Amino acid sequence: MKNFTFCVPTKFVFGRGAELQAGALIREFCGTKVLIHYGGGSAVRSGLIGRIEKSLSEARIGYVKLGGVQPNPRDTLIYQGIELARREGVDFVLAVGGGSTIDSSKAISHGVCYDGDFWDFFCGKAVPQRTLPFGAVLTMAAAGSESSNSCVITQESTHTKRGLRTEMNRTRFAIMNPELAMTLPPYQIACGATDILAHIMERYFTCDREVDLIDRLSEGAMQAVIRAARIAVKQPDNYDAQSQLMWGSTIAHNDTLGVGRTQDWGSHQIEHELSARYDVAHGAGLAVVFPAWMRYHYSKNVMRFAQFAVRVYGCAMNFENPEETALRGIEAHESFLRDIGMPLTLNELGARSEDIPAMAAKTKTTNPDGTTGGVFPMTAADIEAILRIADR
Amino acid sequence: MKNFTFCVPTKFVFGRGAELQAGALIREFCGTKVLIHYGGGSAVRSGLIGRIEKSLSEARIGYVKLGGVQPNPRDTLIYQGIELARREGVDFVLAVGGGSTIDSSKAISHGVCYDGDFWDFFCGKAVPQRTLPFGAVLTMAAAGSESSNSCVITQESTHTKRGLRTEMNRTRFAIMNPELAMTLPPYQIACGATDILAHIMERYFTCDREVDLIDRLSEGAMQAVIRAARIAVKQPDNYDAQSQLMWGSTIAHNDTLGVGRTQDWGSHQIEHELSARYDVAHGAGLAVVFPAWMRYHYSKNVMRFAQFAVRVYGCAMNFENPEETALRGIEAHESFLRDIGMPLTLNELGARSEDIPAMAAKTKTTNPDGTTGGVFPMTAADIEAILRIADR
Numbered sequence: 177m178k179n180f181t182f183c184v185p186t187k188f189v190f191g192r193g194a195e196l197q198a199g200a201l202i203r204e205f206c207g208t209k210v211l212i213h214y215g216g217g218s219a220v221r222s223g224l225i226g227r228i229e230k231s232l233s234e235a236r237i238g239y240v241k242l243g244g245v246q247p248n249p250r251d252t253l254i255y256q257g258i259e260l261a262r263r264e265g266v267d268f269v270l271a272v273g274g275g276s277t278i279d280s281s282k283a284i285s286h287g288v289c290y291d292g293d294f295w296d297f298f299c300g301k302a303v304p305q306r307t308l309p310f311g312a313v314l315t316m317a318a319a320g321s322e323s324s325n326s327c328v329i330t331q332e333s334t335h336t337k338r339g340l341r342t343e344m345n346r347t348r349f350a351i352m353n354p355e356l357a358m359t360l361p362p363y364q365i366a367c368g369a370t371d372i373l374a375h376i377m378e379r380y381f382t383c384d385r386e387v388d389l390i391d392r393l394s395e396g397a398m399q400a401v402i403r404a405a406r407i408a409v410k411q412p413d414n415y416d417a418q419s420q421l422m423w424g425s426t427i428a429h430n431d432t433l434g435v436g437r438t439q440d441w442g443s444h445q446i447e448h449e450l451s452a453r454y455d456v457a458h459g460a461g462l463a464v465v466f467p468a469w470m471r472y473h474y475s476k477n478v479m480r481f482a483q484f485a486v487r488v489y490g491c492a493m494n495f496e497n498p499e500e501t502a503l504r505g506i507e508a509h510e511s512f513l514r515d516i517g518m519p520l521t522l523n524e525l526g527a528r529s530e531d532i533p534a535m536a537a538k539t540k541t542t543n544p545d546g547t548t549g550g551v552f553p554m555t556a557a558d559i560e561a562i563l564r565i566a567d568r
Numbered sequence: 569m570k571n572f573t574f575c576v577p578t579k580f581v582f583g584r585g586a587e588l589q590a591g592a593l594i595r596e597f598c599g600t601k602v603l604i605h606y607g608g609g610s611a612v613r614s615g616l617i618g619r620i621e622k623s624l625s626e627a628r629i630g631y632v633k634l635g636g637v638q639p640n641p642r643d644t645l646i647y648q649g650i651e652l653a654r655r656e657g658v659d660f661v662l663a664v665g666g667g668s669t670i671d672s673s674k675a676i677s678h679g680v681c682y683d684g685d686f687w688d689f690f691c692g693k694a695v696p697q698r699t700l701p702f703g704a705v706l707t708m709a710a711a712g713s714e715s716s717n718s719c720v721i722t723q724e725s726t727h728t729k730r731g732l733r734t735e736m737n738r739t740r741f742a743i744m745n746p747e748l749a750m751t752l753p754p755y756q757i758a759c760g761a762t763d764i765l766a767h768i769m770e771r772y773f774t775c776d777r778e779v780d781l782i783d784r785l786s787e788g789a790m791q792a793v794i795r796a797a798r799i800a801v802k803q804p805d806n807y808d809a810q811s812q813l814m815w816g817s818t819i820a821h822n823d824t825l826g827v828g829r830t831q832d833w834g835s836h837q838i839e840h841e842l843s844a845r846y847d848v849a850h851g852a853g854l855a856v857v858f859p860a861w862m863r864y865h866y867s868k869n870v871m872r873f874a875q876f877a878v879r880v881y882g883c884a885m886n887f888e889n890p891e892e893t894a895l896r897g898i899e900a901h902e903s904f905l906r907d908i909g910m911p912l913t914l915n916e917l918g919a920r921s922e923d924i925p926a927m928a929a930k931t932k933t934t935n936p937d938g939t940t941g942g943v944f945p946m947t948a949a950d951i952e953a954i955l956r957i958a959d960r
Contacts, residue, residue, distance in 0.1 A: 181582070388792045388795060395784075396785045401781070
């Protein structure tokens with residue numbers, strides 16, 4: 177196990193009716209004037225925003241509202257949010273939604289405390305030093321943004337999607353009521369489950385040795401998420417399945433399943449190019465990219481991919497030919513994704529073969545030598561080859 | 569999954585040489601005058617206390633020292649610690665040791681901020697409202713006190729061992745260097761592993777349904793801890809095995825593996841009577857009590873005990889007779905405990921048959937109706953029967 181630091185100070189309030197505690201929680205974290213930030217009208221129509229307003233009013237906390245967050249959240253709305261928050265003297269930001277809304281709220285919170293352009297944080301020009309406190313009412317299990325140190329924003333004018341990792345990105349609290357996810361369409365639930373699994377898998381496919389504890393935890397989490405996803409896409413009102421997915425989304429991305437090991441994150445970087453260019457759901461993009469990434473790299477660490485096949489999907493180990501077992505695991509994962517209604521090819525996503533070289537060239541490099549990915553560093557040629565695998 | 573709140577704000581700094589960050593961490597948490605609290609002379613002789621003193625001096629932080637914490641930490645030393653801390657104007661307590669030292673430090677920290685007798689918190693007369701901030705340098709993987717909300721103290725004059733659960737019990741930081749555990753005798757390592765497993769099992773043997781995610785995580789953690797314990801008792805200098813145990817001790821007891829379910833904790837209450845009366849190691853007492861508790865209760869939830877047998881110990885499921893599988897799991901756990909050198913009987917612990925009724929009568933009740941245990945509530949007669957099973 178490698179040296180690590182781990183700190184997730186978020187207070188999680190999980191269960192039925194949890195959103196009614198919003199006012200009390202904001203008071204606990206000293207908020208007096210809140211920006212309620214949300215996405216489409218469904219949060220309003222469902223009565224969720226109304227219940228939160230009531231909770232805030234009962235706690236004698238003022239608020240303003242800003243809706244309209246889109247999937248792959250845009251810089252344009254964030255500039256509006258920063259201006260609104262400054263004008264209204266907001267001292268706490270409350271995200272009501274999924275990962276996109278929470279990420280948009282994080283960017284607003286950092287931006288309010290920064291004199292320059294908040295995009296500086298995302299293009300590497302500056303590092304956030306201060307932020308407004310912010311919390312989340314989660315309505316969708318997917319991104320794990322409710323307690324991760326991540327935030328991903330799209331610059332609308334350039335179709336550039338960039339992430340920011342900093343401990344400033346941790347929410348003060350996360351209100352998690354699985355009932356709120358029951359109204360999601362099955363496709364969205366499936367995208368969420370795919371994202372959750374991808375967050376675990378980016379950490380799981382390490383080449384580090386002697387990481388048994390986190391391996392076992394991760395395998396257990398993947399088994400539970402796979403089982404719950406199969407149920408939830410057919411029965412969105414199944415509270416228990418939604419519960420496993422919602423708590424799963426949190427532990428999948430707050431590094432509970434990632435400490436002490438080299439992680440990859442190459443597939444996420446490739447997917448960012450897909451969703452920035454075609455505005456597809458992040459989970460759907462990952463369903464296309466991840467299996468292709470696995471097929472491209474598995475031969476470099478056959479035994480780990482075989483371990484995945486055996487322990488997560490219950491494949492029989494072929495001791496004479498572990499490579500065959502590794503491939504069975506990738507196929508099992510593809511079958512699962514297909515079963516829950518995810519695309520597996522660029523074509524199904526609406527992506528074009530002719531864009532592959534440009535996407536490969538634009539994928540963010542994460543290593544000093546210009547490659548991408550912590551475990552299996554990839555050149556643009558590698559990324560192009562992976563996208564070609566997905567172009568079937 | 570039941571409603572829950574979860575918050576573990578502790579900052580974990582894990583890995584080789586981590587103790588050298590003590591000074592910087594205390595400064596981060598605004599400590600200026602520290603009580604370094606530790607156990608026997610080994611922490612001094614090994615040079616660990618010296619390295620920490622150096623780290624504090626480099627950060628220009630003053631300190632006083634108080635050693636002498638014994639296993640099953642005593643109220644008597646805690647009174648000394650409170651007096652010393654007040655006299656010296658201490659504003660931060662640093663525990664250097666295992667669970668006993670950390671628990672003693674928690675009690676001192678609470679006691680300094682309380683006008684009455686700190687034992688009030690442990691006998692239910694008062695609830696701590698304030699505490700000095702405190703951190704830990706962990707030297708032994710076992711109690712999980714480095715991030716749990718628990719603290720257990722023994723009143724020396726009455727041989728009464730009582731626990732306190734409060735969010736005030738969370739450390740500000742935990743420094744965890746697995747190298748520090750390498751000098752422990754194998755018996756201590758085995759006691760620690762037994763305690764870790766017991767913390768998971770108290771949470772695992774629930775009768776709640778639809779708790780798949782936490783079940784899978786718990787089963788994974790148990791598998792990893794069992795494997796690491798077998799290695800570490802034979803090779804105490806195996807860094808990787810010690811790493812799995814040390815991080816395992818933390819997640820086993822900070823509720824990462826317990827949220828959203830009814831937990832039991834009856835075995836712990838019974839064990840407290842053993843260690844208070846005979847001053848045996850907590851882990852050794854649990855090795856005797858837990859299998860007896862399992863044998864007494866398994867028939868009330870056969871399928872869960874069969875699940876434990878199959879998923880944790882790899883027993884074959886007997887579909888015609890799940891009860892047989894459940895028993896194979898208990899036997900497998902006993903074999904494991906025996907393999908790592910743990911006692912399985914009261915006799916091996918040095919406990920006397922004639923004390924059984926008194927211990928059963930004295931075991932702390934945890935339910936309003938006078939019974940003990942959250943999942944399988946026990947009367948004194950039940951506890952006596954369990955101790956009789958262990959009296960073989």
